[in-house]
Amino acid sequence: MSENRIKIVEKILDANDRLANSNRQRFNEVGVYSINLMASPGAGKTSFILKTIEGLMADGVQIGVIEGDTAPVTIDSDKINAAGMPAIQINTGGECHLDAVMLENAIDQMDLSPLDLVIVENVGNLICPAAFALGTHSNVLVASIPEGDDKPYKYPNIYRGLDVLIINKTDLLPYIDFNMDYFRQGVEMLNPGLTTFAVSCKTGEGMDPWLEWLKGRISK
Numbered sequence: 001m002s003e004n005r006i007k008i009v010e011k012i013l014d015a016n017d018r019l020a021n022s023n024r025q026r027f028n029e030v031g032v033y034s035i036n037l038m039a040s041p042g043a044g045k046t047s048f049i050l051k052t053i054e055g056l057m058a059d060g061v062q063i064g065v066i067e068g069d070t071a072p073v074t075i076d077s078d079k080i081n082a083a084g085m086p087a088i089q090i091n092t093g094g095e096c097h098l099d100a101v102m103l104e105n106a107i108d109q110m111d112l113s114p115l116d117l118v119i120v121e122n123v124g125n126l127i128c129p130a131a132f133a134l135g136t137h138s139n140v141l142v143a144s145i146p147e148g149d150d151k152p153y154k155y156p157n158i159y160r161g162l163d164v165l166i167i168n169k170t171d172l173l174p175y176i177d178f179n180m181d182y183f184r185q186g187v188e189m190l191n192p193g194l195t196t197f198a199v200s201c202k203t204g205e206g207m208d209p210w211l212e213w214l215k216g217r218i219s220k
């Protein structure tokens with residue numbers, strides 16, 4: 001990259017960081033815990049949000065969801081609404097990640113005051129979402145068994161910035177060559193001691209420890 005190009009990219013990221021801080025402040029002012037949920041396409045982000053909503057429903061936790069997609073569709077936000085929670089759909093207009101401006105626009109449209117938790121479903125992509133802070137309290141990645149056990153080695157940047165890792169689709173382990181030790185070693189190298197939950201959104205197995213972790217973060 002040329003020196004000029006590096007300077008322009010740095011300026012964009014600085015501006016993004018400033019807005020991310022202001023987003024964080026807005027969440028803090030109303031006592032809302034917020035999550036940036038990342039994953040490759042189809043890893044199970046929406047399924048995981050739906051299972052989380054289901055798991056916290058009995059505790060009366062109010063969850064707002066912001067859905068990022070590259071196309072003008074409402075497929076994921078319709079599912080959240082059908083589960084009884086408010087959702088805002090962001091169409092990135094082809095961009096392959098969300099940034100702090102897009103999140104700011106979404107929270108302008110969302111009444112945060114009745115909410116305890118906001119989950120932002122980022123665009124399905126393992127590369128640039130890692131570079132754009134949104135201002136959320138934690139970065140969570142959903143990795144899934146069919147993607148293969150080598151992903152931490154091939155997409156290291158996203159793993160480095162994580163607060164929590166979800167390993168989804170564990171129900172498929174009997175059918176797919178996935179070496180869990182190899183996968184976990186790769187993660188450990190990039191992000192030692194990372195909080196990790198192995199789950200199946202299909203069967204619900206493994207969701208309880210994640211829900212306990214989350215309840216510990218929500219001020220309710």
Ligand SMILES: Nc1nc2c(ncn2[C@@H]2O[C@H](COP(=O)(O)OP(=O)(O)OP(=O)(O)O)[C@@H](O)[C@H]2O)c(=O)[nH]1
Nearest residue numbers: 040041042043044045046047124168169200201202
């Ligand atoms: N077997 C199995 N299938 C799952 C599991 N979780 C999700 N799926 C399936 O995986 C597919 C993709 O799930 P989604 O939740 O839409 O994934 P996503 O990451 O939100 O996808 P995009 O928003 O398009 O990036 C769907 O067919 C789900 O039913 C799981 O734990 N086990």
Ligand SMILES: [Mg+2]
Nearest residue numbers: 045046076121
């Ligand atoms: Mg989705």
Ligand SMILES: [Zn+2]
Nearest residue numbers: 095096097128
């Ligand atoms: Zn991108």
